[in-house]
Amino acid sequence: MRIAIDAMGGDKAPYINIEGAVMAAREFGYDIVLVGNNTIIQQELFKKGVNAPKSISVCHASEVISMDEPAALSVRRKRDSSINVGARLLRDGKVDAFVSAGNTGAVVCAVALRMGLLKGVYRPGISMIYPTLKDLCVLIDVGANISPKPEHLLQYGIMGDALQRHLLNKKVVKVGLLNVGGEEAKGTDFMKETHRLLNSSVLKFIGNVEGGDIYTGEYDVIVCDGFVGNVVLKVSESLAHTLAIFLKRKLKEGIMTQIGALLSMPAFNALKKEIDYSEYGGAPLLGVSGVTIIGHGGSSAKAIKNAIKEAAEFVELQINQHIMDAIAL
Amino acid sequence: MRIAIDAMGGDKAPYINIEGAVMAAREFGYDIVLVGNNTIIQQELFKKGVNAPKSISVCHASEVISMDEPAALSVRRKRDSSINVGARLLRDGKVDAFVSAGNTGAVVCAVALRMGLLKGVYRPGISMIYPTLKDLCVLIDVGANISPKPEHLLQYGIMGDALQRHLLNKKVVKVGLLNVGGEEAKGTDFMKETHRLLNSSVLKFIGNVEGGDIYTGEYDVIVCDGFVGNVVLKVSESLAHTLAIFLKRKLKEGIMTQIGALLSMPAFNALKKEIDYSEYGGAPLLGVSGVTIIGHGGSSAKAIKNAIKEAAEFVELQINQHIMDAIAL
Numbered sequence: 001m002r003i004a005i006d007a008m009g010g011d012k013a014p015y016i017n018i019e020g021a022v023m024a025a026r027e028f029g030y031d032i033v034l035v036g037n038n039t040i041i042q043q044e045l046f047k048k049g050v051n052a053p054k055s056i057s058v059c060h061a062s063e064v065i066s067m068d069e070p071a072a073l074s075v076r077r078k079r080d081s082s083i084n085v086g087a088r089l090l091r092d093g094k095v096d097a098f099v100s101a102g103n104t105g106a107v108v109c110a111v112a113l114r115m116g117l118l119k120g121v122y123r124p125g126i127s128m129i130y131p132t133l134k135d136l137c138v139l140i141d142v143g144a145n146i147s148p149k150p151e152h153l154l155q156y157g158i159m160g161d162a163l164q165r166h167l168l169n170k171k172v173v174k175v176g177l178l179n180v181g182g183e184e185a186k187g188t189d190f191m192k193e194t195h196r197l198l199n200s201s202v203l204k205f206i207g208n209v210e211g212g213d214i215y216t217g218e219y220d221v222i223v224c225d226g227f228v229g230n231v232v233l234k235v236s237e238s239l240a241h242t243l244a245i246f247l248k249r250k251l252k253e254g255i256m257t258q259i260g261a262l263l264s265m266p267a268f269n270a271l272k273k274e275i276d277y278s279e280y281g282g283a284p285l286l287g288v289s290g291v292t293i294i295g296h297g298g299s300s301a302k303a304i305k306n307a308i309k310e311a312a313e314f315v316e317l318q319i320n321q322h323i324m325d326a327i328a329l
Numbered sequence: 330m331r332i333a334i335d336a337m338g339g340d341k342a343p344y345i346n347i348e349g350a351v352m353a354a355r356e357f358g359y360d361i362v363l364v365g366n367n368t369i370i371q372q373e374l375f376k377k378g379v380n381a382p383k384s385i386s387v388c389h390a391s392e393v394i395s396m397d398e399p400a401a402l403s404v405r406r407k408r409d410s411s412i413n414v415g416a417r418l419l420r421d422g423k424v425d426a427f428v429s430a431g432n433t434g435a436v437v438c439a440v441a442l443r444m445g446l447l448k449g450v451y452r453p454g455i456s457m458i459y460p461t462l463k464d465l466c467v468l469i470d471v472g473a474n475i476s477p478k479p480e481h482l483l484q485y486g487i488m489g490d491a492l493q494r495h496l497l498n499k500k501v502v503k504v505g506l507l508n509v510g511g512e513e514a515k516g517t518d519f520m521k522e523t524h525r526l527l528n529s530s531v532l533k534f535i536g537n538v539e540g541g542d543i544y545t546g547e548y549d550v551i552v553c554d555g556f557v558g559n560v561v562l563k564v565s566e567s568l569a570h571t572l573a574i575f576l577k578r579k580l581k582e583g584i585m586t587q588i589g590a591l592l593s594m595p596a597f598n599a600l601k602k603e604i605d606y607s608e609y610g611g612a613p614l615l616g617v618s619g620v621t622i623i624g625h626g627g628s629s630a631k632a633i634k635n636a637i638k639e640a641a642e643f644v645e646l647q648i649n650q651h652i653m654d655a656i657a658l
Contacts, residue, residue, distance in 0.1 A: 068510070068511060068512055070512070070514060132571070133571060133574060133575075143509060146509060146516065146517055147517050147518075178560065180472060180475055180555075180556055180559045180560070181397070182397060183397055183399070185399060187475065187556070188475055188476050188556065189476075210560075210563050211559065211560040211561070211562065211563025211564040211565075211566075211567065212563040212564070212566060212567040213567070214564055214567065214568075215567050215568055215570075215571040216567070216571075226509075227509055227516070227517065227557065228556065228557055228560055230509045230540065231507065231509070231539075231540040231557055231560070231561060232540070232560060232561075232564055233540065234539050234540025234541040235540040235541070235543055235561055235564055235565060235568075236540075236564060236568055237540075237541060238540065238541040238542070238543065238544050238545070239543075239544055239564075239565055239568050239569065240568065240572060241544075242461070242462060242544040242545075243569060243572060243600070243604070245462060246462075246600050246603060246604065247596065247597070247600050250595075250596035250597075250599045250600050250603075251593060251596040253596065253599070254595060254596070256592050256595070257592060257593050257594075257595055257596040259589075259592055260588075260589045260590065260591065260592025260593030260594070260596070261589065261593055261596070262589065263585050263586060263588055263589025263592065264580060264586050264589030264590055264593055265586075265589070266579075266583060266585070266586055267576065267579035267580040267582065267583070267586040267589070267590070268576070268579075270579040270582070271572070271575050271576050271579050274575060274579075275572070275575065
């Protein structure tokens with residue numbers, strides 16, 4: 001298993017990325033190719049001393065696409081950026097998968113451009129795997145395609161279904177459509193047409209999902225357009241963070257509540273771990289040929305490590321073959 | 330001050346609604362008109378005994394629009410529903426404001442139909458007032474208009490600004506546009522055009538807001554289309570609920586954490602109160618002539634009481650006049 005990791009992408013790159021890569025190489029024994037500025041990466045590896053595993057190599061990329069550059073333009077202009085070089089390693093078969101916590105739009109663009117889409121797929125979609133009150137759920141798309149057509153959303157349902165079945169081992173996959181009301185006739189014309197398509201597909205389509213049902217675990221795959229999905233992803237993350245700050249403020253107000261907080265700490269930590277995206281790896285980019293995992297911009301070393309592990313599983317379990325089989329049906 | 334309350338609307342109607350109305354009549358001395366089935370309301374008032382204030386009267390409505398009926402159709406067909414009767418009381422000047430926790434779409438439809446829009450306003454919008462890490466913020470629209478045009482969103486910005494200034498006493502109102510990235514060129518063509526309009530308006534427009542910035546308090550008004558706003562509203566509510574369940578599960582796992590939870594209880598309760606929508610009343614329907622507050626479907630008696638109070642403030646502070654003045658600029 002040989003995996004390329006974009007050493008330069010993400011808010012804490014390259015240090016965190018390199019640390020995560022070293023952890024993955026040690027723990028799982030994969031060959032890791034760090035893509036990025038050779039001098040910087042070598043210095044960082046040197047700091048980590050003689051213990052840096054032999055299975056880690058470097059592939060030089062002289063440029064970096066920053067987190068807020070326009071995606072398509074930067075991919076075209078910065079041909080030697082770590083994202084482009086990583087995508088080319090994937091295209092040339094030099095690695096089995098590519099992991100990047102960099103500019104999401106640029107990763108989607110570079111990989112789709114170099115690898116093309118899986119046979120029969122119209123558009124790539126980014127899938128988020130997240131915990132609910134029951135099992136893990138897949139939300140797709142969370143930002144690859146902000147102006148989708150109904151048939152794109154149908155395919156997101158099919159791809160999400162394949163991910164649940166073959167990566168997460170779910171036997172019966174319940175699919176829902178994120179909408180503003182439960183009834184069939186709710187939402188925009190776009191939503192009504194998507195509802196119709198999903199309803200007449202082979203999927204176990206349960207119907208419309210409201211925002212309030214995203215975390216109940218009643219659905220295994222929730223389909224939405226990339227604009228709404230992106231907002232949901234970011235709102236959820238920030239709300240969890242905001243509530244933690246609110247609670248901390250309140251706990252600090254009394255001496256008894258401070259003692260209570262100390263005693264409760266293991267529970268807070270367990271909760272933090274349960275909802276921490278870094279435990280679940282990154283967001284698989286579905287629909288493109290070749291395996292790409294998009295890491296969170298704020299990824300920790302552990303998140304990078306788990307994204308690498310997820311990429312390897314994605315390869316081993318041949319998820320892309322399963323997606324193609326499902327799309328061809 | 331005379332306020333009509335839809336006695337039949339909401340998940341726990343009519344009991345909770347009547348209780349909230351009685352609380353508001355006692356606490357604030359408003360005249361309250363309970364709109365709904367006379368027999369049921371009288372029975373319920375009778376149960377509350379001699380203490381039911383004289384300032385409460387009943388206006389009979391023989392029909393009820395349920396929470397999941399198609400909005401426009403039910404408003405047309407159920408002419409004697411509590412929502413339609415309430416809207417007519419408002420039109421005929423028999424009350425100063427109308428409060429309903431019923432079918433949101435039907436309330437918007439009935440009130441807009443009977444009252445018309447404020448001079449110069451293209452579309453009504455529902456505004457949600459919610460707590461952030463700093464001050465209260467207004468998110469608009471959260472569901473009145475799921476296929477808006479850019480000029481509608483510009484007006485939502487203007488109406489939200491007026492609400493912040495005149496209801497919430499904010500001196501400098503920072504306005505943002507909910508989008509999928511911080512940069513000007515981000516998002517759909519619709520978003521780009523809306524960005525341009527907001528940017529050349531008289532508002533203090535700060536730029537795009539990402540989902541992760543909704544709770545930071547860096548913005549006082551966040552403008553979005555009703556589809557996205559509705560999803561944000563419901564996701565936020567359900568995520569707070571889900572996190573509480575997760576935390577309870579974790580706290581129950583050890584004896585020390587259970588003791589800690591007991592000691593921390595005052596902080597949990599304070600947090601619950603801080604993020605509880607019922608503390609903030611309901612969601613003002615902006616852009617229609619006449620004052621209408623839309624309560625949460627799951628409203629408690631306290632939420633109904635606070636929505637009634639909010640309606641009275643909205644009338645007293647002449648928010649609609651301020652909105653018209655701002656739109657005319």
